[in-house]
Amino acid sequence: MKSKDVVIIGAGITGLSVAYYLSRNGVRNIAVIDKSFPGSGSTGRCGTGIRQQFTTREHIVLMRESVKLWREWETSLPLSVHFRQGGYLWLLETEKEVSNFEKYVKLQNLFGVESRIIDKYEAKQIVPDLDIESIAGASWCPTDGNAYPFDTVEALKLALKNYGTEINAFEEVVGIETRGGAVKSVITNKETYSTNLVIDAAGFGARKIAKMAGIDLPLKLYRHQIAVSEPVKVFLEPMIVKGELYFTQTYRGRIIGGTDLNEPETESLQSTERFLEKYATELLSVMPVLSSLNVMRQWAGFYVVSPDHHPILGGTPVSGFLVATGFSGHGFMLGPVIGKLMAMYVLHGIMYLPEANNLGLDRFKKGKLIEEKAVIG
Amino acid sequence: MNEKNVIICRCEDVTLRDVIDAIRSGITDMESLKRKLQFGTGPCQGKTCIPLVEKVLARELGKKIGESGKITSRPPESPVPFGIFESSGEEK
Numbered sequence: 001m002k003s004k005d006v007v008i009i010g011a012g013i014t015g016l017s018v019a020y021y022l023s024r025n026g027v028r029n030i031a032v033i034d035k036s037f038p039g040s041g042s043t044g045r046c047g048t049g050i051r052q053q054f055t056t057r058e059h060i061v062l063m064r065e066s067v068k069l070w071r072e073w074e075t076s077l078p079l080s081v082h083f084r085q086g087g088y089l090w091l092l093e094t095e096k097e098v099s100n101f102e103k104y105v106k107l108q109n110l111f112g113v114e115s116r117i118i119d120k121y122e123a124k125q126i127v128p129d130l131d132i133e134s135i136a137g138a139s140w141c142p143t144d145g146n147a148y149p150f151d152t153v154e155a156l157k158l159a160l161k162n163y164g165t166e167i168n169a170f171e172e173v174v175g176i177e178t179r180g181g182a183v184k185s186v187i188t189n190k191e192t193y194s195t196n197l198v199i200d201a202a203g204f205g206a207r208k209i210a211k212m213a214g215i216d217l218p219l220k221l222y223r224h225q226i227a228v229s230e231p232v233k234v235f236l237e238p239m240i241v242k243g244e245l246y247f248t249q250t251y252r253g254r255i256i257g258g259t260d261l262n263e264p265e266t267e268s269l270q271s272t273e274r275f276l277e278k279y280a281t282e283l284l285s286v287m288p289v290l291s292s293l294n295v296m297r298q299w300a301g302f303y304v305v306s307p308d309h310h311p312i313l314g315g316t317p318v319s320g321f322l323v324a325t326g327f328s329g330h331g332f333m334l335g336p337v338i339g340k341l342m343a344m345y346v347l348h349g350i351m352y353l354p355e356a357n358n359l360g361l362d363r364f365k366k367g368k369l370i371e372e373k374a375v376i377g
Numbered sequence: 378m379n380e381k382n383v384i385i386c387r388c389e390d391v392t393l394r395d396v397i398d399a400i401r402s403g404i405t406d407m408e409s410l411k412r413k414l415q416f417g418t419g420p421c422q423g424k425t426c427i428p429l430v431e432k433v434l435a436r437e438l439g440k441k442i443g444e445s446g447k448i449t450s451r452p453p454e455s456p457v458p459f460g461i462f463e464s465s466g467e468e469k
Contacts, residue, residue, distance in 0.1 A: 037409045044412065150412040170406070230420045230456050252415075271452060273462075280462035291463070294456030296420060299449075 004195045005029040006346065007186045009173055009209050012043035013149070013332055014324050015201035016156040016167075017339025023163035025347055030165050031193055033186070035172040039153035041203040042331055045301025047226055047258055048250060049239045050333040051088045051144040052113040055104045056370050058310055059330075060111045061355045062337050067143060069336035074147075078162065079155040081147045082251045086237030088144035089126055091135050091286065093243070098137040105139060115141035127238060129289045146239060146248055149332060173202075176212040176321070183213065183320035199322045199342060204302040206325035213321045217312065218364055220305045223266050224329065225275040227298040229255040229290070245282040255290065257283065269300045303329040308369040311338065313359045314345060322346070323361060328372075385433070386426035388419020396430055400437045407431065407446040417448060420456050 005027055008015045011034035019032045034040065050070060052063040067085075074083040092098045101117060108115045118140045120132040126140065160167060168190075175187040176198060186193045202209045210217045231253030239248040247257025259279045261272075276298060284291055306312055306326030311334065313324055324342050327334055337353075344352045351357050358370060383393035391414050399413050407430065410416075416430060417423030427448055435442045 037406055037412075039412060040408065150415070154413060169409075229459070273452075276453075276462045277464050280459045281464050284459060284463050291460035292458050294420070295453065295459055295462070296456045297418075297422065297451040298453075299451050 001192045001194055002031070003029075004031045004193045006031075006197045006199065007193050007195045008032045008199045008201055009186070010034060010041070010201035010203055010205070011038035011167055011169065012041050012201065012203050013039075013152060013156070013335035014203070014327075014338055015199070016153065016160065017335045018199055018201060018324065018342045019165055019167075019339075020156055020159055021339045021343030022346060023160060023165045025343060027343075027347070028164055032160070032165070032167045033171050033173060033188060034167070034169050035205070037169050038157055038167060039149065041205070042301050042304065043149050043153060043203075043335075045226065045299060046149055046332040047246060048146040048149060048256060048332070049088070049144075049246065049248065050083070050146055051141065051239065053088055053090060053104065053108060053115050053139060053141050053144060054372060055107065056310070056372050057107070057111060058355045058358055058370055059372055060108055060113055061353060062334060064111060064113050065353060066334055066337035067145075069340060070145075070147060073152075073155070073336055077155040078158045079151065081152040081155050083145060083147040084237060084251065085143050085145040086239065086248065087126070087140060087142040089123060089238045089240050090139040091123065091130075091240065091242040092137050092139065093134060095136050101139045108141070113141060114143055115139060127236065127240065129236075129287050130240070131286060131288055134285075144239065146250070147332075148250060148252075152335070173209060173212070176209070178213060178318055178321075181317070181319055183318060196320045197322070197346065198320060199324060199346075201324045203325065203331065204304050206304065206323065210316070210321075210323060213316070213318050215316050215318060215321065215323075215361075217323065217325065217361070218307050219312075219326055220265050221267060222303045222305055223263060223268060223300050224258060224260065224303050225271050225279075225298060225300045226256060226258040227276060227279055227295050230294040230296045232293065240286060242282070242286050245279070245286065247283060254296070255293065269302070271298045271300045304331070305329070307364060309372040310370050311359050312361050313338070313341065313356055314351065314361070316361055385429050386414075386416035386419065388421050388426075389415050391416040391426065393433065396433050397437065400434060405434070405438060405445060407434065407448050410434065411448055422450070422455065423448065
């Protein structure tokens with residue numbers, strides 16, 4: 001039996017980021033537990049993108065703050081996370097889409113995100129290899145960008161190691177004990193941790209973990225696939241989005257991207273040829289010059305989707321059992337701000353960004369859902 | 378033998394020294410080693426380096442090959458141009 005001030009379940013970007021901000025603020029008696037290796041779930045499978053072009057106040061404000069923190073991480077973590085502000089270029093096919101995005105841009109500008117609508121010729125100036133024939137315009141935000149998931153995990157691991165915070169990989173949580181409606185201990189296949197505070201950051205396992213504490217999280221798992229190309233000299237810094245397609249180039253030279261097959265819920269992580277066909281077709285319609293580039297590898301990961309496509313953050317009916325999940329495909333980009341929000345919530349009992357108060361689990365009971373229109377890939 | 382001169386992964390330029398240093402720093406499973414050093418992520422799809430790293434890891438830990446995890450292999454088997462997968466308008 002070990003005694004811990006905080007037990008964090010899940011060593012993806014969310015769990016590691018919460019542990020980082022807690023450690024930075026003096027809480028060191030923490031255990032981060034993962035059933036596999038750090039970054040083995042959705043973090044290591046993600047599409048690298050970091051954007052602020054959303055359609056709700058909650059997402060826009062959280063992501064604006066997260067971009068600020070990504071910039072900090074790039075300079076203050078012990079290793080580079082390769083955060084790059086290459087921008088997001090969102091291609092729009094019809095005048096109607098353009099007029100919708102004009103409204104989103106207004107909202108984004110109101111909350112301090114410098115996005116704007118541009119015409120197709122300006123889009124072509126930003127990315128000369130684009131085929132702009134079928135484009136009516138684009139939504140462009142130069143401060144959006146991407147970072148490298150494996151490097152981010154390595155940087156956070158090293159930061160935690162320097163603080164003396166333990167990460168227990170390959171250890172599986174099998175039970176959570178509560179007494180009188182409060183958390184008492186976390187039981188794994190190797191150890192029992194006595195603790196008053198548990199943070200469920202288990203990504204696609206978050207629902208299962210919450211069930212152990214008697215809490216039902218309204219989460220669904222959707223498989224999404226990604227492919228990367230062989231490396232070529234970096235020529236593309238923005239993330240390009242068009243409809244369900246998104247792609248960019250990593251600092252290691254690979255074109256990385258995906259699209260949506262609109263599949264029903266599944267527990268399978270098998271990758272499919274159907275994905276590759278749809279992705280290649282959409283990719284080449286936007287950037288025909290990539291036709292002879294070799295696709296090197298494809299894989300699948302989960303979007304852990306909440307009923308309104310927004311995160312579920314903070315307390316639950318079980319005292320001391322907190323959740324940070326339901327990112328609906330945006331967990332990596334939100335990682336820094338979620339870590340800081342949750343750590344501040346643990347230390348001070350409040351969400352330091354008021355918008356995060358709208359993201360509690362109780363909103364589903366109260367019927368206070370938030371609608372996000374901009375979910376891609 | 379100078380371990381710095383022994384290339385384990387030709388695509389990503391990883392040496393035997395890099396692998397041994399990473400293992401001795403406490404990374405003792407194949408998947409985490411791959412993410413730290415990024416061997417096996419080049420155009421050869423890890424066909425050369427993964428068996429070599431498995432062998433080095435087993436030797437360093439005094440375990441059998443395969444006991445410290447296996448790396449999932451991803452399709453396609455060899456790199457293929459995007460153009461091959463593009464479907465023409467008529468097929469839709």
